[in-house]
Amino acid sequence: MQITSEYLERAIEQLSKLPGTGRKSAQRIAIHLLKQNDEYALKLANAIVDLKNKVTRCSVCGNVSDSDPCKICENQKRENGQVCVVEEFNDVYIIEKTNEFRGRYHVLGGVISPMDNIGPDQLRIKDLLTRVGGDEQITEVILALNPDAEGEATSYYINKLLLPYEVKVTRIAYGIPMGTELEFIDEATLSRAFTSRSAF
């Protein structure tokens, strides 16, 4: 095989490093990009550069943001005393989309997993305690971690550390996804939903 464009080859190589993208998809994307006008290519390139250079982390909640503190932490309308603890910043994005939660967030940056050498000190747990003990007037900490072994262990650990503080600690409910039929729900989820059923 003879390569006629080193530049095309270089683009394909970089694109194929993207998650879920094999060499074939990378080829298709590179050829698609080649067919676009210059303006589009420049916009895309700049977006990538800005993503790396301009996005930072909020020093209060740990969320990704263009400013520090982030817009959510700065927003005085969201000063309702509630802090929702999540594993990663994409969880903030998911919860924000619901438009249900009007408090603030705290991003841990992971969950406790000794096998992966992640202990409480590798996570932003101390920062959470500082916030709860500080002047933010936090009244409720809502734990919204994944319901797997690591998420459970982390929730348990945080709850224990928060015991001496005057703050309510809650966790999001386990249950049945909306719009599904009981028939299609796995037994483990269903039995969990039964144990954590609530009064009508």
Next chain:
Amino acid sequence: MLVTKLELLHFRNHQKNEVEWAPHLNVITGPNGAGKTSLIDAIHYLCMSRSFVSTSDMYVIHQGESYFMLKGNFQGEIRSEFEVSCTFSRGDGKKIFVNDGPLDRLSDLIGMVPVVVLSPDDKKLTLEGPAERRSFLDSFISQISSVYLRDLLDYRKIRKQRNTLLQNYSNAPHMLEMYLEPWDNQLVETGSRIIAKRYEVLEKFKEYLAKDYAMISGMNLTTGLKYQTFCEPSINSKDIEERYRVALKENHEKELEREQTLIGPHRDEVVFYLGDFELRRFGSQGQHRLFALSLKLAQLHYYSDELDDLPIFMLDDVFGDLDFPKTEILLKALQHHEGQTFITAANPIPFENYVHFDGERNRFFKVEDSVIVESLNR
């Protein structure tokens, strides 16, 4: 539950093959190494996402190929008709599709098509160490309870995390205690549920085992089994939790010393008895063989009573080991089983007294060099 059709590509000694199965009895004969077991192992793969012969998916790929693919059409009482396919390749690993939709977790497949396998390997069940019996018990219960399977997978992970802590912090007991607590709590809850379920199932299973041993041996030696865990078992997991916490506390020093989790269902044992004697210590070769056979028959009958769908029953090369009267008893038992059955055999077995191979309800296949031929007049 029935498998009506099976397609194999690069699976063990089959390059490419396709078979339509009979709803009741399928007998597969042929010389050693012809590919008989591979055919039923392929069905097993589609039920349990793994081989019952080989421990590694790698060895299952046909020599010289880089992947294998299996596809089966199933028919049941609850799910009327569905297709399960499975692919494995070195690079991409294992993927399972049900009606072309990929399964997020391989474990979601377990229990969809219940299956019971009798094979020459069964003798390990009574002869070898407790791990064999735990794995039999786990696969037995996982097929009837997905909650159990989920608990089992969680428990394994919790124990690994906990063991890592015990290894990393054995010389910092104060830190360790604080870090262990969240895992201990889950270990106790999940572990207790596993023990309660094992106890509940074994209590019922006992009766099936006694009946089937009596049937197959023709003797009135009563069988018994005793479930052994670190405490007095109960069918209520809340009762076990208390005892679990106490045992963990009592063994804390020992755990620090050994740097691993020492209390829990991963160390359980099931002891089998014949009359007053412990089978593993005093049983003869013949008694072991019959006992193993009864364990699987009891599994079949337990499933048949408990599940809405009858399990698929597979007998891989088991007739060679049995004397004529036992063969006859087993064949009679099969006659009574309403579900679908697969039998592989290298030597001829006197089926004709029990089964009429009409090519519809019962089929007779001959396999030679992985070529499958149905024969009506055997």
